Amino acid sequence: xxxxxxxxxxxECDQMIEAFEKAGVPLFIAYYRRSLPRFxxxxxxxxxxxxxxxxxxxxxxxxxxxxxxxxxxxxxRVDPARQVAAIxxx
Numbered sequence: 001x002x003x004x005x006x007x008x009x010x011x012e013c014d015q016m017i018e019a020f021e022k023a024g025v026p027l028f029i030a031y032y033r034r035s036l037p038r039f040x041x042x043x044x045x046x047x048x049x050x051x052x053x054x055x056x057x058x059x060x061x062x063x064x065x066x067x068x069x070x071x072x073x074x075x076x077r078v079d080p081a082r083q084v085a086a087i088x089x090x
Contacts, residue, residue, distance in 0.1 A: 001028040 006029045007013045020027035033039055045051050 001030060003030050 002016070007016060017027060034043075046054065
């Protein structure tokens with residue numbers, strides 16, 4: 001299982017899929033939130049039309065990214081070199 005984001009682009013995703021297929025093991029991405037009860041309720045409301053047609057989505061971040069994350073100093077998810085290294089270890 002890999003954590004989100006799976007990769008930085010589709011080429012990296014394709015490499016991961018190929019590596020897992022070659023190894024003969026399943027590839028899982030941690031998209032568990034969509035199955036949490038509160039998200040399922042909202043999904044049901046959308047599918048049933050209870051909140052009308054969705055025409056616009058506005059997303060607000062509640063916390064700015066840490067500068068160390070942006071610079072790739074502490075978080076492998078934003079450091080392409082470390083992500084590729086993780087893929088190659090598979």
